[in-house]
Amino acid sequence: IDLHLNARVVEAGYGYLIVEENGKERRYDWDRLVLATGASPLIPRIDGVGLENIFTVDLPPDAERIIKAKGENIVIVGSGYVGLEMAEALSSRKVTVIEMLSHPLPNFDADVADVVRKEVEKKVNLRLNERVEAFEGEDRVEKVVTDKGEYEADFVILAVGVKPNIELAKQLRVRLGETGAIEVDKHMTTNIDEIFAAGDCAETINIVTGKKAWIPLAPVANKMGYVAGVNVCGGSIEFPGAIGAQITKFHDMEIGKVGLSEAEARKEGFNVESVMIKTRSRAHYYGEGELWLKMVVDENKRLLGVQAVGDAAFPRLYAAAIAIQHGLTTKDIFFSDLPYAPPFSPVWDALVVAARKLRF
Amino acid sequence: IDLHLNARVVEAGYGYLIVEENGKERRYDWDRLVLATGASPLIPRIDGVGLENIFTVDLPPDAERIIKAKGENIVIVGSGYVGLEMAEALSSRKVTVIEMLSHPLPNFDADVADVVRKEVEKKVNLRLNERVEAFEGEDRVEKVVTDKGEYEADFVILAVGVKPNIELAKQLRVRLGETGAIEVDKHMTTNIDEIFAAGDCAETINIVTGKKAWIPLAPVANKMGYVAGVNVCGGSIEFPGAIGAQITKFHDMEIGKVGLSEAEARKEGFNVESVMIKTRSRAHYYGEGELWLKMVVDENKRLLGVQAVGDAAFPRLYAAAIAIQHGLTTKDIFFSDLPYAPPFSPVWDALVVAARKLRF
Known part of the structure; x- marks a missing residue:
């Protein structure tokens, strides 16, 4: 090449x-x-968005710029994956995250996102239902003005999508x-x-x-x-598509989604049932791991989506991704033979429990 | 009830x-x-097997007896899951594990088990190709005699199956x-x-x-x-069967198997292809996690089994279990949309790489 x-x-x-x-x-x-x-970060049309020290997160040089940026007061606009990952990375400083929706992680269901919200609020000043109206400053940004208040800012990170x-x-x-x-x-x-x-x-x-x-x-x-x-090059293979599998973490909390949220499924016209459970992520004598898992199915009990948050959400999402991509049902999940040992899971895994609650 | x-x-x-x-x-x-x-531990017919301080591992009282047992020299007979888990639990003492086969974990393939062997040998005196011939002592066991040597033993754990x-x-x-x-x-x-x-x-x-x-x-x-x-109670549901999914760990190494090993698949008459890969378990800037994964398929590229050993083997085995139970192929695995983020995996997951190497 x-x-x-x-x-x-x-x-x-x-x-x-x-x-x-x-x-x-x-x-x-x-x-x-x-x-x-590829894709590029969206730059919202907001007064002052062109000021210095207003960053987006795209390529490695962006990370270098952010690492070098000085100051204690940081404002992050947006609470999707990028916003939360930046909040984690900068959590030794004073971080304010401004989100115009009523919960973080806009493509998650509100009930799942609420679990994340509680964790985020322990480390970060999370402002929900709040909209940025202007960035103010001489050359550099100094202040972020929203419809509800003002925040001092030594620098700003825009994380409002791509x-x-x-x-x-x-x-x-x-x-x-x-x-x-x-x-x-x-x-x-x-x-x-x-x-x-x-x-x-x-x-x-x-x-x-x-x-x-x-x-x-x-x-x-x-x-x-x-x-x-x-x-x-003259070959012939087909790409079957994707399910929108995604994962991130915020400190010790694993956060992910495969397939559709309940809100997305309803919008698509599915006749939806769902369940959200809270379980241990491993046997009780192997620590206090907590896991929240939401499973969304259609009227034939076919899995449309799984959202999981907490300790060891990742393996459950990995298994759910395969299940969703191949149209499996709650019965298939209930009878899945998943490898078990006490350090890894309870004997009834969160996926199995959720499938059982939804019936088959 | x-x-x-x-x-x-x-x-x-x-x-x-x-x-x-x-x-x-x-x-x-x-x-x-x-x-x-239920099932009970096998007691091998070996001279002296009835001596005191020769334990099996079955129910919680067994654990209490083992915790109370005094002495620095411990011999474990068998290197399956139970043998290795006991070796881990007792690793602050001087542990000898005696295995009559040429590798630990008898139901794993030799190439995968060899990765585990190296890790086990760092902590434990692992004796392969060696057979216990007698336990000796007055009332309590004092010595384990094999076809190749003798080992002092304050107590013995039998872990040779159920x-x-x-x-x-x-x-x-x-x-x-x-x-x-x-x-x-x-x-x-x-x-x-x-x-x-x-x-x-x-x-x-x-x-x-x-x-x-x-x-x-x-x-x-x-x-x-x-x-x-x-x-x-008068209902009517069917149990579809199982795939023999299993997992354990030895210190930081996760060790598991879903479906058949290559040896098992050959014995069953399958026309087998396999690949074993070593990859990173996560993005390189998130630490040095190493993962070995072996995938076994039939002539139609249908997955028969996956064995995985190392850092974060668990999530790969969870996904593979669903795939194997539902007859998926290397093509299905290659095109699986698995949730990705750098702290969790490289962008080409071990399962995807193995499937690609086996072609589709």
């Missing part, structure tokens, strides 16, 4: 690219093209989907046969709903790239 | 039981009976299966319609092979009990 780093595509046309490279513009011709332009990078796709007249990302089929081919797209710039299918979805997460992106790579 | 503790069934006949209770024998009649008599408790079943003329445990159908009914059996005393089906198997492990036993309980 002829790899060009520090090379920026400034113009894309059918059969060619113009690339700015070492200060010069060069032209490269292509027979087939893969767009893998958008697909579709400028080159537009230049090439590649079709975008309803989600705003590039529309592709299962081969990662766009509406133009010779142009493929993969990763965070492209759409995929949500296997649970069967509908087009934009799921800008790393494992999905990597596999889309694998499929595009095979197919652009 | 009318629960009788400290009550021992001394005779079982069709329609009645004779029970020794508070020093008296009483008769109870039954219309339906559930045998849930056998189903089938004495009452025999009295009742309940049919035993080829495995030696009680034969049951999916309703947990024995050959006698009114008698059910469940748990470690009963057989089940190995879902991977489709054959009868004896799998004396807690989650299987508990679910068999659930099924027997529903059916004995």
Whole structure:
């Protein structure tokens, strides 16, 4: 592979690219093209958002800038994964997180997110139902003004979501989907046969709903790239889609979601049942691990989603991901033969208990 | 439920039981009976096995006896789960483990067990390919004699396997299966319609092979009990069988197996392919976690078994258990959307890498 780093595509046309490279513009011709332009942080249109020391979190240089930034008072805008992970990373300082919704982790159900809220509030000044109206300061940001108050800020981190990078796709007249990302089929081919797209710039299918979805997460992106790579070289494999599996942690609390939340499932028109349980994460004589798990099913008891929060949420989410992707039911889960030993789980695992409560 | 503790069934006949209770024998009649008599440790026929301070590990009082036992020199016979767990628990003392096979964990493949061997040998005097010939001592055991040497022993733990408790079943003329445990159908009914059996005393089906198997492990036993309980009360649910999912740990090393080992799969006549990989268990900037994972598939790339050893083997085994029980293939695994974040895994999970290496 002829790899060009520090090379920026400034113009894309059918059969060619113009690339700015070492200060010069060069032209490269292509027979087939893969767009893998990724996604970028959203910058909200708020007064003063251009002030110095207002950061986004995208690539390693962003981390370096944030590490070097001085000051005790930090405001983070947004309480999704990125917002909470930054709050954790900076928790030795005075962190305020401002979230315009009524709970952290906007794509989680409120009851699950409420467990996370309690943990976050132990370490961070979490402001819910609050909206940033302006950033103020001379050159640097000094203050964040919301609809409910003002917060001193030595620096600010914007963590309000991402958008697909579709400028080159537009230049090439590649079709975008309803989600705003590039529309592709299962081969990662766009509406133009010779142009493929993969990763965070492209759409995929949500296997649970069967509908087009934009799921800008790393494992999905990597596999889309694998499929595009095979197919652009003349192979033929299909990407089946994804379920939106995701995990993070806040200090000792593991936090994750696979498939749909109950709110998402209702919005999609599913006839939903759900249960939320709190269990031990391991045998009682192996410590005080607590685990909250919410399971969402449709009227046929097919799993639509699992959210889990607490100690050892990760293994439960790993198993649930496979179950959801393959359309398993509460009966399948109840009768799953999961490896058990007291340091790892109680003999009735949280997944099994949730499945039993939902009946089969 | 009318629960009788400290009550021992001394005779079982069709329609009645004779029970020794508070020093008296009483008769109870039954219309339906559930045998849930469990399993007991095997006692090998070795000279001197009846000496004091030779323990087995079964119920909580055994643990109390072992905790009270004095002495620095401990010999453990057998290096299966129980042997290794006892070696861990006693690792502040001088522990010798004697195993007659060429690797620890007899039901694992040799290549996987070899990774465990190296870890065990850091803490314990592990003697492989060695057979105990006698226990010697006055009243208490003092010495263990093998075909290769002698070991001083203040106490000995026998961990050479278990056998189903089938004495009452025999009295009742309940049919035993080829495995030696009680034969049951999916309703947990024995050959006698009114008698059910469940748990470690009963057989089940190995879902991977489709054959009868004896799998004396807690989650299987508990679910068999659930099924027997529903059916004995007039309900009708079926137990689908199990895959032999199991996990243990030795200090920081997680050790587990779901489905068949390669050796087991070959013995069952499968046309086997396998791969063993060593990967990081999480992103490189989150520590040095190492994970070994072996995946065994048939000629259709259907998963037959996964063995995993190292840091965070547990979540991989949880996901693999669901995959194996439901007949998934390497392609299914490769395209599994597993939740990812750097503290939990590399972006290409060990399961995904193994599936890719086996092709699809």
